[in-house]
Amino acid sequence: MSWSFGLKQRNKIALAFATIFVIIVLANWFVSYTMERVGRNFQSVYQDRLVPSMDISEILERYYQNRMLLEEHVMAEDISQHKRLRQQITTNAQTIDSLAKKFENTYLVDKELQELATYKVQFRKLVDIQDRILNLSAQGQKAEARQLYRTEGQEAFQDLLTPLHALIRVQGDVGQELYQSADRSVKMLKVLTYLVIGLAVIVALIVGTLLQTSRKLNTVKPQKFNLN
Numbered sequence: 430m431s432w433s434f435g436l437k438q439r440n441k442i443a444l445a446f447a448t449i450f451v452i453i454v455l456a457n458w459f460v461s462y463t464m465e466r467v468g469r470n471f472q473s474v475y476q477d478r479l480v481p482s483m484d485i486s487e488i489l490e491r492y493y494q495n496r497m498l499l500e501e502h503v504m505a506e507d508i509s510q511h512k513r514l515r516q517q518i519t520t521n522a523q524t525i526d527s528l529a530k531k532f533e534n535t536y537l538v539d540k541e542l543q544e545l546a547t548y549k550v551q552f553r554k555l556v557d558i559q560d561r562i563l564n565l566s567a568q569g570q571k572a573e574a575r576q577l578y579r580t581e582g583q584e585a586f587q588d589l590l591t592p593l594h595a596l597i598r599v600q601g602d603v604g605q606e607l608y609q610s611a612d613r614s615v616k617m618l619k620v621l622t623y624l625v626i627g628l629a630v631i632v633a634l635i636v637g638t639l640l641q642t643s644r645k646l647n648t649v650k651p652q653k654f655n656l657n
Contacts, residue, residue: 446635449628456621456628463621467614477536478604484528485597489590491521491528496586499559503566503574511567518563522556532596540599548592555585 495518502514529552533545558581565574 446632449632453625453628456625460618460621463614463618467611467618478600478607481532481535482597482600484532485593485600488525488528488532489593491525492586492589492593495521495559499562499582500578502563503571503578505566506571508567508569515563515567518559538599538603541596541603544592544595544599548589548596551585551589551592555589558582558585 498514498518498521502511502518505511505514529548537545558577562574562577562582565571565577
């Protein structure tokens with residue numbers, strides 16, 4: 430009877446240890462997966478949100494510079510300045526094009542794709558009007574160039590700024606979502622850590638109980654019965 434009872438207890442204990450072992454293995458796997466996910470989120474915040482935001486800010490700065498250079502070109506009566514100003518505008522435009530292509534190669538959500546498409550349309554419109562203004566100014570038609578600069582040029586410039594500002598807002602929104610996702614993952618890691626610690630305590634208690642039971646069984650001596 431005692432042998433059968435001890436065998437059943439050992440089977441239960443073995444099953445409990447096996448269950449705890451499986452839970453610990455799964456918990457460790459999930460911890461590794463969650464840490465990789467947190468790492469990817471932070472990497473995405475830097476590569477796909479922070480750096481592109483800085484690029485868009487530089488694009489905006491270059492457009493404002495070109496706007497000022499264009500105005501200087503229109504107002505300049507000295508023809509010798511035209512070449513220098515146009516070269517500066519061209520250099521800024523090349524930098525803008527390079528930054529825009531760099532931004533396009535990052536991970537973009539649907540809203541960003543929409544705003545980027547709008548930007549490209551407005552970009553072509555602004556470049557066309559800007560070239561017309563520069564040509565009029567270079568030909569000495571300053572009045573016509575100033576008029577175009579203040580009307581269609583101003584409107585095209587404002588229309589171009591709208592999608593760029595929208596892209597910056599989207600960068601902030603998506604970055605916030607990534608941060609919140611990483612924060613949830615970190616909290617889950619804390620819960621799993623407490624779970625593993627709890628399981629370790631349970632294992633320690635089981636081992637302690639087994640040792641105490643083993644000592645008690647060893648101290649019990651078998652009794653001999655005399656039939657005479």
